[in-house]
Amino acid sequence: MSLRIAIQGIKGSNHHQVAKDCFGDDIELVECLSFDVLVDKLLSNEADQGVMAIENSIAGSIIPNYALVNHNNLHIIGEYYLNIHHHLMVLKGQWIEDIEEVSSHPMALLQCKEYFRQFPHIKLVEDMDTAETAKRIQEQNLKQVAAIAPKVAAELYGLDIVASDIQTIKNNATRFIIVKTKNKVLPEAEISKASVRFITDHKRGSLAAVLNVMSDCRLNLTKIQSLPVIETPWKYAFFVDVTFAKYADFSKAKSLLDIMAEDFKVLGEYKNVRQ
Numbered sequence: 001m002s003l004r005i006a007i008q009g010i011k012g013s014n015h016h017q018v019a020k021d022c023f024g025d026d027i028e029l030v031e032c033l034s035f036d037v038l039v040d041k042l043l044s045n046e047a048d049q050g051v052m053a054i055e056n057s058i059a060g061s062i063i064p065n066y067a068l069v070n071h072n073n074l075h076i077i078g079e080y081y082l083n084i085h086h087h088l089m090v091l092k093g094q095w096i097e098d099i100e101e102v103s104s105h106p107m108a109l110l111q112c113k114e115y116f117r118q119f120p121h122i123k124l125v126e127d128m129d130t131a132e133t134a135k136r137i138q139e140q141n142l143k144q145v146a147a148i149a150p151k152v153a154a155e156l157y158g159l160d161i162v163a164s165d166i167q168t169i170k171n172n173a174t175r176f177i178i179v180k181t182k183n184k185v186l187p188e189a190e191i192s193k194a195s196v197r198f199i200t201d202h203k204r205g206s207l208a209a210v211l212n213v214m215s216d217c218r219l220n221l222t223k224i225q226s227l228p229v230i231e232t233p234w235k236y237a238f239f240v241d242v243t244f245a246k247y248a249d250f251s252k253a254k255s256l257l258d259i260m261a262e263d264f265k266v267l268g269e270y271k272n273v274r275q
Helices: 014-025 037-044 064-071 106-112 130-139 151-157 205-214 247-260
Strands: 001-009 028-030 049-054 075-083 087-091 101-104 123-126 143-148 159-162 172-178 193-199 220-228 238-243 261-268
Touching: 001 014, 001 037, 014 028, 014 049, 014 075, 014 172, 028 037, 037 049, 037 064, 049 064, 064 220, 064 238, 064 261, 087 130, 087 151, 101 106, 101 130, 106 123, 106 143, 130 143, 130 151, 143 151, 151 159, 172 261, 193 247, 205 220, 205 238, 205 247, 247 261
Parallel strands: 001 028, 001 049, 075 261, 101 123, 101 143
Antiparallel strands: 049 172, 075 172, 087 143, 087 159, 193 238, 193 261, 220 238
């Protein structure tokens, strides 16, 4: 039985590309038009694992996804970095001069907005997914409409690419996490990165004390993201990614942080792919 992989988007999307890169072609793709639906598919056992974008090197964190992972007790079992290439595609026979409207995911539009300054007449429209727009152009034979999507979407849906690599910053990458409802236990020797969440009190230096413990335990902090604690106004939870050479160092830090911080929680222990 093929592994069922839930992705945000459809075939031809960046999430689809990550699923292929991580799991190969012999998978059953579970297409979801939102991250909330992706989580629901995992919780209802309609998917075995999920691919979820978590941050982009240009646009920053996809903040709602941190809350989705935490509130639904998902486990991060891996990560993947994908270099993002945005291409402008249209129906065959259409040209860039014919375009009146460009539709794509808000993140893609944001990453390409400088390109469209030279075309002030073109209307930029936010949509649910990059590849979904490309598919709709094909199915509805839409003229004067273009999509911003990965190259594979043009191949899948028979569109022409009229402009390649239109993202503002060419060195553009997105970090994806692989999530599931149950932890995948790796041998300690293979674990070199972890994602944790905790809350600190309002005493002066509380966060600094936690970060000092991480440093003393030889952990390298690669990401810190704060998020409001909805139930308690003006209180914040911190989501932190750390890397380490020895699992014993992280294990020691866990013991200390469990005492020092409020609601300390390990969201995932996995392999650091950027060593």
